[in-house]
Amino acid sequence: MATKNAINNKSGSLTVDPGASGDSFVQFNINTTGEFRIGVDDDASDAFKISQGSALGSNDTFIMTANGERTMPLQCAFQAYRATNADNVTGDATQYTIVFTNEDFDQNGDFDGTSTFTAPVTGYYHFNLNVRYNDLTASHTNSSIQFVTTAQTYICWTRDVAATRNTGDDNSATASIFVPMTAADTCTVIARVIGGTKVVDVIGGNRDTAFSGFLVC
Amino acid sequence: MATKNAISNKTQELALDSGSGDVFVQFNINGTGEFRIGNDATDDTFRISQGSALGTTDTFVLKQSGERTIPLQPAFSAYASAQANVTGDGTLYTLQFANEDFDQNNDFDGTSTFTAPVTGKYQFNVGIEIEGLTSSHTNGRVDFVTSSYKYQTYVKNPYAASASGENYCTFQCLTDLDASDTVIVQQVVYNGTKVVDIAAGRNSIFSGFLVC
Numbered sequence: 001m002a003t004k005n006a007i008n009n010k011s012g013s014l015t016v017d018p019g020a021s022g023d024s025f026v027q028f029n030i031n032t033t034g035e036f037r038i039g040v041d042d043d044a045s046d047a048f049k050i051s052q053g054s055a056l057g058s059n060d061t062f063i064m065t066a067n068g069e070r071t072m073p074l075q076c077a078f079q080a081y082r083a084t085n086a087d088n089v090t091g092d093a094t095q096y097t098i099v100f101t102n103e104d105f106d107q108n109g110d111f112d113g114t115s116t117f118t119a120p121v122t123g124y125y126h127f128n129l130n131v132r133y134n135d136l137t138a139s140h141t142n143s144s145i146q147f148v149t150t151a152q153t154y155i156c157w158t159r160d161v162a163a164t165r166n167t168g169d170d171n172s173a174t175a176s177i178f179v180p181m182t183a184a185d186t187c188t189v190i191a192r193v194i195g196g197t198k199v200v201d202v203i204g205g206n207r208d209t210a211f212s213g214f215l216v217c
Numbered sequence: 218m219a220t221k222n223a224i225s226n227k228t229q230e231l232a233l234d235s236g237s238g239d240v241f242v243q244f245n246i247n248g249t250g251e252f253r254i255g256n257d258a259t260d261d262t263f264r265i266s267q268g269s270a271l272g273t274t275d276t277f278v279l280k281q282s283g284e285r286t287i288p289l290q291p292a293f294s295a296y297a298s299a300q301a302n303v304t305g306d307g308t309l310y311t312l313q314f315a316n317e318d319f320d321q322n323n324d325f326d327g328t329s330t331f332t333a334p335v336t337g338k339y340q341f342n343v344g345i346e347i348e349g350l351t352s353s354h355t356n357g358r359v360d361f362v363t364s365s366y367k368y369q370t371y372v373k374n375p376y377a378a379s380a381s382g383e384n385y386c387t388f389q390c391l392t393d394l395d396a397s398d399t400v401i402v403q404q405v406v407y408n409g410t411k412v413v414d415i416a417a418g419r420n421s422i423f424s425g426f427l428v429c
Contacts, residue, residue, distance in 0.1 A: 012235025017245035068289020075429035212391035
């Protein structure tokens with residue numbers, strides 16, 4: 001028999017216990033509509049959950065395992081990459097807004113599937129960018145990669161990619177930023193090579209060119 | 218006198234008041250304390266604690282000023298000891314990071330491999346200083362290898378990018394891992410002899426954490 005809660009006897013605590021099995025939870029409703037449920041999910045190795053609606057294990061927004069690992073399955077987080085090369089997109093100072101052909105994940109649907117991340121809420125976001133170039137020549141003596149948000153442009157990795165290209169005329173660049181964004185602000189990334197002709201490719205495959213990000217707080 | 222909770226009089230509100238001492242909701246299953254959430258009276262922080270007590274096995278701690286910590290969340294940082302003559306001739310070398318500054322959930326094995334304890338999205342950061350480059354070392358890259366993907370980065374002529382044969386590369390990513398997936402860092406330098414070294418200390422460092 002489930003243990004009745006001790007609320008009538010104690011003012012400082014509430015104990016919830018379903019008995020031998022089943023979830024142990026507190027349900028938050030407004031006008032009988034289940035808004036959130038918090039508690040221990042008996043079907044998930046007794047993890048503590050905060051779930052939208054009226055059931056643990058459906059629409060989980062916060063999961064804390066008994067070992068202390070916390071995940072947030074609906075938190076804003078994405079990674080996109082190029083699976084194929086984008087040929088002849090820069091080299092003559094053209095600012096190429098990188099188009100990503102594939103998503104590994106887009107947990108809250110905030111990346112549009114090609115080039116643009118849109119912040120779902122106001123907060124602070126972390127972004128990573130890795131870019132690989134090919135067909136560099138000796139004339140391509142300057143380059144940058146950029147994060148372009150609604151509020152600011154962040155220019156990173158300004159480098160002579162010609163001098164450090166490998167025997168296959170490849171070079172790569174990498175950067176990360178931590179930035180404030182207002183809800184509906186966007187972020188795109190730009191690759192730019194300067195000094196020569198527009199023959200430089202942005203390489204795809206093996207996640208050599210990838211863009212990722214997440215909401216920190 | 219402690220205020221009795223108002224559950225009998227109000228449907229929209231449950232007020233818990235201990236007078237003094239912790240105030241909490243305890244979640245049990247069949248008499249076993251699974252989680253306790255509430256206000257820890259020792260410092261008035263809000264905590265989610267595994268078991269039956271606040272302040273013992275805390276998994277989530279929120280201060281009244283709004284700072285949140287997650288004391289058992291996977292998070293680690295490890296740095297290298299010196300590793301000599303590991304590549305340069307095309308050898309693909311798995312970097313060793315034998316010194317842990319911290320490993321909050323014991324998910325890094327103390328040498329080279331991070332293993333994901335749960336399915337989720339993880340942020341990783343790598344910085345590597347390589348030494349001993351010669352003019353023959355005209356090609357190289359760093360591979361960041363998960364169970365699902367390989368990220369090839371730092372693709373360049375490492376000697377041309379070096380100063381006195383020393384170069385530094387960095388990499389960062391947010392990636393998805395299933396529980397038990399692994400992550401390692403590898404480096405390869407081509408076209409010369411196997412004389413390229415990995416620098417010791419926090420010049421060569423591998424870190425990561427579970428984001429969500």
